[in-house]
Amino acid sequence: MEVAILGCYAATPTTSHRPTSQVLSIGNHLFLIDCGEGTQTQLRRQKIKFSRIKHIFISHLHGDHFYGLIGLIATFGLLDRKTPLHIYGPKGIKEIITLQLKLSKSWTGFPLYFHELEQKTPEIIFQDDKVSVETIPLDHRVYTNGFLFKEALGDRKLLIDKVDEYQIDVAYYKSIKKGKDVPDNNGNLIANKLLTAPPPPPKSYAFCSDTAFKPELATQLKNTSVLYHEATFLERHKHLCEKTKHTTAKQAATLAKMAAVKKLILGHYSTRYGSIEVFKQEAEQVFPEVLLAEDGKKFKFD
């Protein structure tokens, strides 16, 4: 599991700060999460192959989270993409994109599917045999979802010494990995647990931006491997969080602790602070495993 941060600052793009966008690599997928202005240029800079992006998740319809989407779709079209593209985002996103495609007489040459979200409780919006994605309803000034990406439980690990010892035919290996009990050469049923070890624990990634501090998320986020959570402000500007429905670094860390996640990545920083190190310092008072998102940075989780 790997996440590439394309942009992680709040509000407007500047020469040194890019709005929210990131690419999560999980279960053979590249998922694009949010798509602020300039995302397509950042994808090129990080040499991420456009055609591998088949699913885009948009948290909410504030510009710093989706103004780069129409340009990315148009570029896919110009590059003669044929691969289908799925867009998950708040109701309204389809109208915004299709209106612009219509007025530019530039229909895409690839299938474009919109999955518009309206529900205020978690729902599974994507699932295959490798990974599932569910919404995390957030508390912001407009309808907003975070997204929880979970690897599916993998196959059980075949213990090759044991299958030799019990004289199991190679034809049964696939069934054994799937957890089945299988017969030995004499027709005796051998319990699966004698032949396998449990699969590695599945990893998970939660993206929570933008939102006011929402401690009740701890239940849904329980034991998540990595939580990316917005930390727009520090505690000394907590009053701005209340007004704008954002979170402080300390509040993000509090949620990380409550949910017992393994790692916390902070991002969506206000540019009012000279350095982003202050967010880490504040969060570490509550929760030790804090990482700082930075534009262009990649995190790998083994």
Added chain:
Amino acid sequence: MEVAILGCYAATPTTSHRPTSQVLSIGNHLFLIDCGEGTQTQLRRQKIKFSRIKHIFISHLHGDHFYGLIGLIATFGLLDRKTPLHIYGPKGIKEIITLQLKLSKSWTGFPLYFHELEQKTPEIIFQDDKVSVETIPLDHRVYTNGFLFKEALGDRKLLIDKVDEYQIDVAYYKSIKKGKDVPDNNGNLIANKLLTAPPPPPKSYAFCSDTAFKPELATQLKNTSVLYHEATFLERHKHLCEKTKHTTAKQAATLAKMAAVKKLILGHYSTRYGSIEVFKQEAEQVFPEVLLAEDGKKFKFD
């Protein structure tokens, strides 16, 4: 008169090529012409004060000419702008912008005026005592206008030796500059031409992008000081011009010659050619005064 090229390449933004946008400084105005993705970052890079931009002209609704507009408007809002903003562009632009502002619940705190264009013959769309702007109907795949910016004829130049010689009271100076005949101290009417020199010839700037070669523009563009004209392709790709409604460097130069403009700036290059010098070489075969637009370049015309 000065023009700052923010971006001058066709199609999609990349790490090294920016889509169309430029700022024309004429008659005390800063006019923003087209607004591809990333324009607000380019404005910051060139240290152009956002608040001085009061009029934005959009040629057509292809993404590489306007996808940066919604982000720029949103940023103006976040920066607490109060100054009115006027947007001139094809019918539909108002719906695109207002739909996005509505869905993000982010109405601007400044007056936003849309001047939607539908006419297929030239029309004056802005005029004050310093400058006028008229549309240049172009021939592209969607409804497209270029824009012709013309300085108004300035005041006549007061010849201070002459007004002294004819003993004209200082109270008449303003009238003299406006071309009036005025009395001397003895009440004799003195012809204006004895007291003044003609004003400097007014400068003009024509922006023509995107368009197929349209030689009949020569009449409207006659004697324009500076013509910015798209040159997406070279002659060897003329067949692509016909299909996509673009112009070759040679065709742009032919129009410049026919219209007897003083300078031609080429831009909107396809990125298929290794160097943009080839556009200049081709155009100079027809017209000598060729300049090449480049992202970040400024041209000053005295």
